[in-house]
Amino acid sequence: MSHQVEFGLWIFMLATFIGFEVIRRVPPLLHTPLMSLTNAISGISLVGSIILAGAGRGMMATVLGAIAVCASSINVVGGFMITDRMLKSFKRSGAGGEAR
Amino acid sequence: MSEWLLSLLYLGASIGFILSLKWLSHPTTARKGVRAGELGMAAAIIGTLLHAGIVDYRWILIAAFIGSAIGAALAIYMPMTAMPQRIALSHAFGALAAALVGTAEFLLVGGDLDTFTAGVLGLEMLLGYLTVTGSLIAFGKLQGIVRDKAWVFPGQNLMNIGVLAVGLVVVAALTMSPASTRLIPFLIVIGLAFGALFVLRIGGADMPTVISMLNSFAGLSGAALGFAIGNPILILAGALDGASGFLLSVFMCRAMNRSIVNGGFGGFGATPTAGAAQDQRPVRITSAEEVAMLLDTASLVIIVPGYGMAAAQAQHKVRELTTLLEKRGTEIRFAIHPVAGRMPGHMNVLLAEANVPYEQLYDLDDVNPDFPRCDVAIVIGANDVVNPAARHDPDSPIYGMPILDVDAARSVVVVKRSMRSGFSGIENELFYAPPTMMLFGDAKEVAGDLVHEVSKLPVPVLAR
Numbered sequence: 001m002s003h004q005v006e007f008g009l010w011i012f013m014l015a016t017f018i019g020f021e022v023i024r025r026v027p028p029l030l031h032t033p034l035m036s037l038t039n040a041i042s043g044i045s046l047v048g049s050i051i052l053a054g055a056g057r058g059m060m061a062t063v064l065g066a067i068a069v070c071a072s073s074i075n076v077v078g079g080f081m082i083t084d085r086m087l088k089s090f091k092r093s094g095a096g097g098e099a100r
Numbered sequence: 101m102s103e104w105l106l107s108l109l110y111l112g113a114s115i116g117f118i119l120s121l122k123w124l125s126h127p128t129t130a131r132k133g134v135r136a137g138e139l140g141m142a143a144a145i146i147g148t149l150l151h152a153g154i155v156d157y158r159w160i161l162i163a164a165f166i167g168s169a170i171g172a173a174l175a176i177y178m179p180m181t182a183m184p185q186r187i188a189l190s191h192a193f194g195a196l197a198a199a200l201v202g203t204a205e206f207l208l209v210g211g212d213l214d215t216f217t218a219g220v221l222g223l224e225m226l227l228g229y230l231t232v233t234g235s236l237i238a239f240g241k242l243q244g245i246v247r248d249k250a251w252v253f254p255g256q257n258l259m260n261i262g263v264l265a266v267g268l269v270v271v272a273a274l275t276m277s278p279a280s281t282r283l284i285p286f287l288i289v290i291g292l293a294f295g296a297l298f299v300l301r302i303g304g305a306d307m308p309t310v311i312s313m314l315n316s317f318a319g320l321s322g323a324a325l326g327f328a329i330g331n332p333i334l335i336l337a338g339a340l341d342g343a344s345g346f347l348l349s350v351f352m353c354r355a356m357n358r359s360i361v362n363g364g365f366g367g368f369g370a371t372p373t374a375g376a377a378q379d380q381r382p383v384r385i386t387s388a389e390e391v392a393m394l395l396d397t398a399s400l401v402i403i404v405p406g407y408g409m410a411a412a413q414a415q416h417k418v419r420e421l422t423t424l425l426e427k428r429g430t431e432i433r434f435a436i437h438p439v440a441g442r443m444p445g446h447m448n449v450l451l452a453e454a455n456v457p458y459e460q461l462y463d464l465d466d467v468n469p470d471f472p473r474c475d476v477a478i479v480i481g482a483n484d485v486v487n488p489a490a491r492h493d494p495d496s497p498i499y500g501m502p503i504l505d506v507d508a509a510r511s512v513v514v515v516k517r518s519m520r521s522g523f524s525g526i527e528n529e530l531f532y533a534p535p536t537m538m539l540f541g542d543a544k545e546v547a548g549d550l551v552h553e554v555s556k557l558p559v560p561v562l563a564r
Binding site: 007022052054062080 | 118204
């Protein structure tokens with residue numbers, strides 16, 4: 001097993017563990033914003049798409065990469081915006097419009 | 101740009117993502133969480149753009165601009181009721197990006213891939229493409245483009261498993277000989293076909309589970325891509341997304357008393373319940389005026405909303421009603437079953453948008469002990485989640501499913517269009533129970549009538 005793979009497995013294992021522990025604490029109240037936030041975060045495929053589209057590895061790579069950049073930026077931009085829009089509507093009683 | 105700066109930015113991004121999920125554990129810190137996630141994402145993107153390997157920025161910028169515009173438009177104009185559709189659509193986009201990058205990587209490197217990377221990329225493509233079509237079908241079902249009912253025929257499970265098995269064989273072949281890239285189109289077709297077959301098989305009632313599963317798949321395919329191209333931040337974000345989707349599907353299955361396997365390959369969206377004999381017992385029918393009189397003297401009122409309320413756009417009228425009652429000194433709670441909407445937590449978002457304060461939104465376990473001291477429970481648009489048969493009738497398809505114990509309340513008002521049974525086609529005993537009264541009509545109109553009747557009541561002396 002190469003060093004890189006081993007390193008990757010460590011990250012995967014620890015991130016899954018942290019994910020379970022942190023997400024278990026998200027109340028059902030916020031499960032929809034949770035899903036839309038993790039969606040935005042998984043828009044991180046943008047990183048892989050950028051590397052593919054911009055590395056000058058030929059026509060096929062550039063085209064597929066550009067489509068991937070487009071698809072993942074929909075998730076990044078849309079995901080964060082809509083999560084915020086949802087969370088804005090969660091208010092305490094009597095807190096009228098001063099939600100922060 | 102130096103290698104260590106990139107590593108540092110990726111590290112910062114990881115911290116941002118983890119904090120963002122951590123802060124989502126409470127409504128007061130949740131928006132800070134979104135900021136943390138955005139900062140993390142910005143760090144990762146800036147780091148990547150400045151990465152030494154990038155030589156051509158033209159297509160990246162054009163594609164990113166188009167994508168951002170579409171994303172922003174979707175975020176601004178999508179109504180909250182359509183949230184499940186939007187989420188399904190974004191699972192499809194996320195999986196498409198990961199699958200395309202994986203495909204290109206495999207086609208470019210092909211024979212030079214080591215066994216591990218070839219295997220991971222193969223699985224990544226299979227998972228990615230099946231999530232694309234699966235999510236698109238889910239989107240179609242939620243949007244009403246594809247028939248909502250489960251599409252079932254004999255031998256279907258066997259066929260689906262067969263298709264998946266062929267896909268896995270192709271992945272194995274690619275792992276053994278990564279140079280045979282001509283197998284890749286087959287893999288793509290099989291992935292796309294399985295995704296569609298898998299979700300067509302599933303009925304509307306199981307949507308919350310399916311959406312969560314697809315969420316998990318999209319995340320895992322991202323993580324697999326991270327392994328293949330050796331990018332740690334992709335592995336981390338994909339693992340977080342995968343874990344979140346997995347946990348949510350477990351919660352949804354638990355809320356419906358199903359196993360994960362059962363959720364995907366069978367269940368009451370699919371099995372036609374044996375004849376569902378029409379019950380001929382009489383029900384007690386009431387009027388808005390009568391309910392208003394009950395509400396007049398109530399000290400605790402619990403509202404039990406279901407998807408029917410959202411479908412009728414009645415949440416704003418319901419909020420008007422509860423505001424009126426609150427002013428009269430009545431305590432209000434909303435009892436929300438985990439599968440009340442079409443995706444996890446959907447009902448909470450809809451009610452929050454209608455300005456219901458979040459302290460009034462109660463989870464199943466927190467509200468059930470309150471029903472015995474509840475004077476009036478108003479069930480509006482919910483059906484299976486309040487059916488007492490789930491507690492005591494082992495023959496019922498929903499037996500064992502955790503339900504809201506509405507029948508323990510002193511009076512129960514069920515707002516319903518007609519006596520037709522719910523999603524699962526199961527007769528609901530609650531309608532015939534002694535404390536229950538039926539209030540027939542469109543949820544929005546009925547809520548409006550109740551607002552009208554309650555506002556005519558004399559103001560109690562105790563409330564100001």
